[in-house]
Amino acid sequence: ETGVTQTPRHLVMGMTNKKSLKCEQHLGHNAMYWYKQSAKKPLELMFVYNFKEQTENNSVPSRFSPECPNSSHLFLHLHTLQPEDSALYLCASSQDFVTDTQYFGPGTRLTVL
Amino acid sequence: TQLLEQSPQFLSIQEGENLTVYCNSSSVFSSLQWYRQEPGEGPVLLVTVVTGGEVKKLKRLTFQFGDARKDSSLHITAAQPGDTGLYLCAGGVAGNNRKLIWGLGTSLAVNP
Numbered sequence: 591e592t593g594v595t596q597t598p599r600h601l602v603m604g605m606t607n608k609k610s611l612k613c614e615q616h617l618g619h620n621a622m623y624w625y626k627q628s629a630k631k632p633l634e635l636m637f638v639y640n641f642k643e644q645t646e647n648n649s650v651p652s653r654f655s656p657e658c659p660n661s662s663h664l665f666l667h668l669h670t671l672q673p674e675d676s677a678l679y680l681c682a683s684s685q686d687f688v689t690d691t692q693y694f695g696p697g698t699r700l701t702v703l
Numbered sequence: 704t705q706l707l708e709q710s711p712q713f714l715s716i717q718e719g720e721n722l723t724v725y726c727n728s729s730s731v732f733s734s735l736q737w738y739r740q741e742p743g744e745g746p747v748l749l750v751t752v753v754t755g756g757e758v759k760k761l762k763r764l765t766f767q768f769g770d771a772r773k774d775s776s777l778h779i780t781a782a783q784p785g786d787t788g789l790y791l792c793a794g795g796v797a798g799n800n801r802k803l804i805w806g807l808g809t810s811l812a813v814n815p
Contacts (some may be wrong), residue, residue, distance in 0.1 A: 690753050
């Protein structure tokens with residue numbers, strides 16, 4: 591595997607479900623990011639981790655819970671989501687958190703029913 | 704609030720035509736990146752420009768960063784169907800480069 595991988599690629603869940611998104615980067619980077627991409631909106635930065643420590647949480651609702659066990663893996667735990675949370679969730683990584691060049695995974699297309 | 708405006712929003716052209724898309728802001732950026740995103744995939748970095756007036760070429764793609772580092776353009780020569788996708792620009796904020804300011808993108812369709 592190379593680059594940034596994300597699983598699953600597609601996820602359909604009910605509002606009462608609990609699910610997790612997984613991201614893994616094989617680039618030796620130290621910073622990882624979660625973004626939300628919705629139609630007609632710019633990419634929204636959700637969370638930033640640098641050396642496993644969360645450095646940014648952009649007022650994301652608590653129904654989204656990130657976890658970064660090491661510099662290569664990032665999870666986004668989901669529970670009691672709303673239909674408006676349906677979007678493409680993108681993971682990205684960069685060499686460090688002050689480097690502006692980010693490399694993206696293919697995303698998870700999430701649909702909340 | 705810093706914004707990046709991209710134009711046009713949508714562009715549909717025939718194979719072989721040339722095109723230019725724009726990324727404009729009233730804010731100064733320390734760097735600017737262009738990404739291409741295909742349906743169902745994440746954005747793929749095309750180029751990063753950091754110096755005002757800088758021009759970079761990637762095969763048939765020419766990227767320019769404005770002298771004042773507030774705007775950028777992407778010119779494609781002799782477009783091909785493989786160029787189809789969403790072109791996104793993102794500006795790095797000086798002193799806070801981990802936060803990129805994103806445009807909405809230009810959706811390009813190149814018809815054979």
